[in-house]
Amino acid sequence: MNNLAQIEYDDTPPPFDDIDTATLKMPPHSLEAEQSVLGGLLIRGQLFDDVSEIVSAEDFFQPRHRELFEAMGRVSRSGDGIDVVTVAENTHDIDRLGGIAYLAELVVDTPAVANIRAYAKVVRERSTLRTLIEAAQRIADSGFNPDGRSSAEILAEAQGLIMGIGEVEAETQLYGNPALAAWVESVDERFRGGGCKGLMTGLREVDKRTNGLQPADLVIVAGRPSMGKSTLAFQIAGDAAVNDQAVMVFSMEMPRNQIYDKVGAGLGKIPLERMKTGQLQNEDWAALTGAVSRLKDKPFFVDDRSALRVSQIAATARRMHAKTPLKLIVVDYIQLMEAEGKSPNERISSITKGLKALAKDLNCPVVALSQLNRNCESRTDKRPMMSDLRDSGSIEQDADLICFVYRDERYNENTAEKGIAELIWSKYRNGVIGTDRVCSRLEISRFDDLAYGYEPPEYTGPTDNKSKSTGMDC
16 A cells, blocks of 8 residues: 555664564564455445454554544444545544545555455454464563562463463454344244253252353352352262263362262262261262263363462363363362452452453353351351351452352251251342252262152241252152
């Protein structure tokens, strides 16, 4: 094109020690492709939606091209047609961007409007290369200046930067009709598939309430010690894995073998105490063999490193997701994670925001376990409340679902609710809160549906279902 800016170089080489290689290389870009995209849109503005599926304004190398593409987006969303006049009117200062004359030149010099998608792909490709270079420079800077971070922390950051490149493609940045069409298609899929089914937990009442754990949701499972929150999470994880749903567990509390103890006991319905002590009986060995065969070669991954940061969890999960798309991530538990922040609330906030972002980025549910403070111990009714979440402000805000696990027999030895656990859904962003009652079988590391024909005593606590099905023996 005629008006490409010329770059002048000083032919006198600087002293060798003063050479900055970054200044000798122009970042990858194609001004011709950028100009052809803009010129093509000025000629045929109705193609903006198609082009915006490939590139966004940030993909343009020249600042004025970014501004012109943003102006075209404003014109398109307003319902007006894109042309030289409407685009000029929607810029803050068209003269600073080259004036009407530059827009006219873009129109004249566009090779072929029919190739506009190909031009857009070139722009996107160069943008990805620039992002890769920027990430590499940040990684190198971190290596030269660690600022107290360990090599493992820098490696996790580097992995996150590299794995993140290209994940957020321009195809997700839909405007107007394409976004509406994508939504209509998703509604149609739900209709044909019988609903928006997520990852099933295997507990009938829970699955009826949630329709399965939904992609991109952050699910908090909380409770006082010995209520069974880790049992619930690992049961869901193990059952998902044996059904070929890839699961990644990050356990900062238990070592890997203890997790396999719980999952194996639950799948085989083997007394957990006998698993721990090695006092297995003949029938236990048969059940254990069956559990192992069900879990063998299944996508069940465990990372039992201590005190992980969100960046480390995200880097590991993204790396695993690239090999085997994950359907569930479990984090045990939030308060054992490392995070920056002056106060506990600030640290928890950075963790929950990071976990929610991870769920959204990988489009899979993240189940994160959380401790409760001791406030409920001093109340007559010891069922947990939102205020019992330790450093709870950000947890309550960032979570899509919050489930409290409560067993009355933990506090009341003579309760009529022995063997019953309440799953109290205190927050459900896209559904109905309430309580689901299940059979608590912690001795074999499981929760089950209430047995068919089992009539629990008259119950006055917060509940909205009285289950009686499935024939499961409680």
